[in-house]
Amino acid sequence: MTTATATAAATAADIRRPARLLFAATIVLLCAWVLAPIYLLTVNALSSPDQVNAFPKSFVPGFEMGSITFFLQFGGVLRALFNSILVAGITMVLAIGLGAPAGYALSRFEFRGKGTFRIMVLMTRAFPLPLLALPLAVMFIRTGLDDTAIGLAIVHTTLALPFAVLITFSLFSGIPVELEEAAWTLGCTRLQAFYKVVLPLVLPGIAASAVFAFVISWNEVFAAAVLTIENRTLTAFLLQNLDVSPLHLKFAGGAVLVVPALIFIFAVRKYLFAMWGIANR
Amino acid sequence: MEQRSLPYLLLLPATLFLCVFFIYPFLLVAWQAVSQDGSFTLEHFRTMADHWKFSTAFWNTILLAMAVVPLQLALALLMATLVTRMGAGRDVILYIWTIPLGISDLAAGIIWLAIFEQTGFLNSILSSLGLIDQPTTWLGYQDKATIFIAVVLAELWRATAIVLVILVAGMGLIPKEYYEAAEVFGAGPWKRFVRITLPLLRPSIQTALILRTILAFEVFAVVAALGGTNLPVLMGETYVWQFDLQDRHVAAAYALVILAISIAFTLVFLRTLRVPKEARI
Numbered sequence: 001m002t003t004a005t006a007t008a009a010a011t012a013a014d015i016r017r018p019a020r021l022l023f024a025a026t027i028v029l030l031c032a033w034v035l036a037p038i039y040l041l042t043v044n045a046l047s048s049p050d051q052v053n054a055f056p057k058s059f060v061p062g063f064e065m066g067s068i069t070f071f072l073q074f075g076g077v078l079r080a081l082f083n084s085i086l087v088a089g090i091t092m093v094l095a096i097g098l099g100a101p102a103g104y105a106l107s108r109f110e111f112r113g114k115g116t117f118r119i120m121v122l123m124t125r126a127f128p129l130p131l132l133a134l135p136l137a138v139m140f141i142r143t144g145l146d147d148t149a150i151g152l153a154i155v156h157t158t159l160a161l162p163f164a165v166l167i168t169f170s171l172f173s174g175i176p177v178e179l180e181e182a183a184w185t186l187g188c189t190r191l192q193a194f195y196k197v198v199l200p201l202v203l204p205g206i207a208a209s210a211v212f213a214f215v216i217s218w219n220e221v222f223a224a225a226v227l228t229i230e231n232r233t234l235t236a237f238l239l240q241n242l243d244v245s246p247l248h249l250k251f252a253g254g255a256v257l258v259v260p261a262l263i264f265i266f267a268v269r270k271y272l273f274a275m276w277g278i279a280n281r
Numbered sequence: 282m283e284q285r286s287l288p289y290l291l292l293l294p295a296t297l298f299l300c301v302f303f304i305y306p307f308l309l310v311a312w313q314a315v316s317q318d319g320s321f322t323l324e325h326f327r328t329m330a331d332h333w334k335f336s337t338a339f340w341n342t343i344l345l346a347m348a349v350v351p352l353q354l355a356l357a358l359l360m361a362t363l364v365t366r367m368g369a370g371r372d373v374i375l376y377i378w379t380i381p382l383g384i385s386d387l388a389a390g391i392i393w394l395a396i397f398e399q400t401g402f403l404n405s406i407l408s409s410l411g412l413i414d415q416p417t418t419w420l421g422y423q424d425k426a427t428i429f430i431a432v433v434l435a436e437l438w439r440a441t442a443i444v445l446v447i448l449v450a451g452m453g454l455i456p457k458e459y460y461e462a463a464e465v466f467g468a469g470p471w472k473r474f475v476r477i478t479l480p481l482l483r484p485s486i487q488t489a490l491i492l493r494t495i496l497a498f499e500v501f502a503v504v505a506a507l508g509g510t511n512l513p514v515l516m517g518e519t520y521v522w523q524f525d526l527q528d529r530h531v532a533a534a535y536a537l538v539i540l541a542i543s544i545a546f547t548l549v550f551l552r553t554l555r556v557p558k559e560a561r562i
Contacts, residue, residue: 023363023366026363027374030359030360030363031374034377034378034381035377035380037392037393037396037438038380040392041395044395052400055399055405055408056400056408059402059405097294098294098298099295101291101294102291102294102295102296104291105287106292108288111285111288113292117296121295121299124303127540128499128516128536128540128543129303130516131310131536131539132302132303132310134310134313134532134536135307135310135313138313139306139309155302158299161295165295190287218385219383219384219386220385221385222499222501222502222516222520225520225524226520226523226524235385235502238387239387239502239505242505242506247398247400250391251395253391254387254391254392257385257387257388258384258388261383261384261385262380262384265376265379265382265383269372269376269379272375272379273450
């Protein structure tokens with residue numbers, strides 16, 4: 001009797017084993033599909049310029065900093081790096097500063113016009129936003145904002161703001177309103193209750209959405225290339241020099257672009273799903 | 282009084298910002314496209330359409346989107362199904378698969394350039410396998426087909442993660458009971474996928490398709506990195522007219538074309554994948 005059940009279980013396991021193997025193999029294959037290209041870029045970035053231009057190429061990095069130092073010493077790179085960080089920093093502050101109050105209002109109040117505002121925020125997703133750079137280029141020249149970090153950060157904020165609103169909306173919605181009400185009954189004003197009770201709870205989430213805003217700006221190419229001339233960001237700089245720069249410069253630049261993005265995505269992975277709030281409805 | 286006006290006060294900054302830097306610029310770009318020195322004209326559209334690159338760029342953009350988006354949807358569906366069936370290690374795998382989310386399109390283009398360029402990794406593999414004697418050019422001006430394939434691969438690699446996140450979030454909303462019931466009645470995995478997952482995932486699929494198609498029409502830096510000017514696309518031509526040819530009006534006309542196809546496809550997806558209110562979970 002026991003042996004019979006054991007054999008039955010064993011056959012079931014035998015049938016399932018190929019399926020499980022296929023399951024695992026597919027997952028490994030898909031991981032390789034994502035990771036291999038990044039690895040290859042790393043190989044190039046960590047090899048000397050000669051190794052990068054050699055053929056056939058080694059699949060193991062030479063562990064030489066030649067390409068990276070060449071890149072960092074290349075005229076204008078450090079300034080572009082600084083500009084990228086500056087623009088992304090301003091974008092981060094603007095997106096959270098404007099978006100978080102809106103997210104709070106959407107999560108806590110019922111009021112007329114709420115639907116309209118939500119639609120306006122969602123609508124920004126249905127437009128090719130980098131194109132905004134074209135009319136804004138004219139507007140900025142008139143107002144003296146052309147070729148400045150603030151001007152570009154404004155365009156990047158239109159990209160990041162909808163995300164900031166949606167993420168903070170879902171963050172605030174996750175905090176029970178009763179907590180706030182309890183603070184009020186204990187004598188807190190609305191503002192006190194907010195920064196003593198709500199703010200500490202949502203702070204990690206806010207930080208995550210700030211990081212996300214930073215990455216959006218850091219990665220943006222088109223608007224950056226259109227709106228900056230002297231004060232190029234790193235993406236704009238790389239794009240401008242694509243057809244004239246040697247290979248090792250491109251790869252080192254690509255690696256420098258990728259590294260912060262990897263760190264940031266790791267930092268915000270918990271909030272990945274809140275960011276696409278509309279999918280959860 | 283405070284209760285009434287507070288939500289509006291909180292929304293005010295974001296609303297003002299979007300009005301000034303989102304809605305107004307779009308009106309401005311539309312006006313730029315159809316005016317010359319303050320009077321209405323369709324001359325810029327004529328200049329745009331008469332240029333030999335316009336129809337190539339237009340069809341390249343459409344074809345790229347039509348090749349990339351369905352592949353992405355299929356791949357993301359596969360990945361999302363695997364993720365939802367995973368027990369331990371789910372978070373790690375999901376993190377790895379969403380890494381490209383943080384990588385800019387320019388960096389993705391450079392990454393795939395490392396594979397496809399003449400002394401790149403593809404040629405290195407082929408030569409070590411003895412399949413080729415000399416490095417082959419994959420991205421030269423005569424290799425439009427391989428450039429196209431390289432761009433499709435790079436886009437597939439970079440932007441499938443967005444679809445994946447939206448679909449995983451959507452799958453989490455489907456009640457487990459449906460699957461249990463289907464299993465009781467003897468439905469196999471494929472049947473459960475087609476009869477339960479797909480129909481109930483329709484809102485998420487709709488969101489993902491709209492978002493991805495719009496982004497696909499904005500394809501720019503990947504193409505610039507891999508093909509230079511050998512594979513003209515709409516966004517690239519916009520940049521050329523704005524910058525190299527210094528004609529803002531024609532660039533604005535291009536922007537309106539991209540906007541028009543984005544809106545047209547959004548409307549198509551909204552209609553064809555419409556979910557009746559009663560059928561929502």
